[in-house]
Amino acid sequence: MKRTLTSIVIIALVLGIVSSCQQEKVVQTENNDYLLMATLFHQQAAEKRALSYQAYNTAKLMLDKALKSARLTKKLAVVVDIDETVLDNSQFEAKSIIENTDYPRYWKEWCNEASARPISGSLEFLNYAKSQGVDVFYITNRKLEFKDVTIKNLVMHGFPDADEAHLLMKTDISNKEPRREIVEKTHHIVLLVGDNLGDFLHDFDDITNERRFALTDSLKNEFGSRFIMLPNPMYGGWVGELLNNNFDLTKEEKIRLFKENLISF
Ligand SMILES: [Mg+2]
Structure with missing residues (x-):
């Protein structure tokens, strides 16, 4: 009898462990691991880093060209976005993966820390532009409440x-055209x-990825010329389009949509 009872207890314990492992497995499918590689x-x-240098080296070449040919009816300006263009927020993305949280969780804490590092090449380029008498304007979709901490981070x-005077934050709309x-x-x-392509032209905002490609093709001579593009595999307008701009989807639904958009052979 005693042996039977012991066996029942052992089986129950094993079943308990198996079931808790299964529960953990369910939780693991709801994680942010799809952001790992990006x-x-x-x-x-x-x-x-090399791509960032390449972008800013190209920017310098183009700026020098513009400085030689510009008819100075107005002061010259360079307009830059902030996030993933001059400041690196990948530590925020890493936190979202490790803590299994979603934007905007931790975004406020991250911005208030004002500890984002410069994107490689950005600081040198913008200081070069300033040394040539060119003004720098930062047009960002960070909310107005983060203006002071963003200035602190940049300074x-x-x-x-x-x-x-040179930081144009998001007030009511994401469209950057009125600020440009x-x-x-x-x-x-x-x-x-x-x-993000919307950093150059509003026409890129809120259109399908197919149309974003078509517009990019039609403007191909602008890239590396007046438009200087930085890589960002972590987020952007292209991701929104894959999710039909529904960021409330469950992670499983997001992954299903991502996979549906894969092009295989
Ligand atoms: Mg950005």
């Missing part, structure tokens, strides 16, 4: 024009630098 590319691939690294028009009232914009 975030690691950002943090661990020297290739990513800490020595970014030029990191002040109230404000800059154009006083300046001739010689270059736009960004990691």
Whole structure:
């Protein structure tokens, strides 16, 4: 009898362990691991750094060209986006993977820390532009509440024009065109630098990826010329389109949509 009871207890314990492992397995499918490779590319691939240098080296070449040919009716300006263009937020993405959380969880904490590092090449390029008498404007879709901490983060690294007058934050809309028009009232914009196509032209916002490709093809001569593109495999307008801009989907639904969009042979 005693032996039977012991056996029952052992079987129950084993079943308990198996069932808790299965529960853990269910939880594991609801994680953010789909962001792993993109975030690691950002943090661990020297290739990513090389691409950033390539972008900013090209920007310098184009700026020098513009400086030689510009008819100075207005002051010259370079317009840059902030996130993944001049400041690296991959540590926020890493936190989201490790803690299994989603934006906007931790975004406020991350911005308030003001500890984002510069994207390689950005600081040197923008200080070069400033040394040539070109003004720098930061047009970002960070919310207005993060203006002071963003300035603090930029100033800490020595970014030029990191002040109230040169930071155009998101107020009500994500569309950056009205903010570019404000800059154009006083300046001739010689270059736009960004990691999202909407950083260059509003026409890229909220259209399907098929149309984004078509528009990119039609503007191919602008890239590496007036439009300087930084790589960002972690997020962007292209991801929104894959998810039909529904960010409330469960992670399983997101992964299903991502897989549906794979092009295989
Ligand atoms: Mg950006």
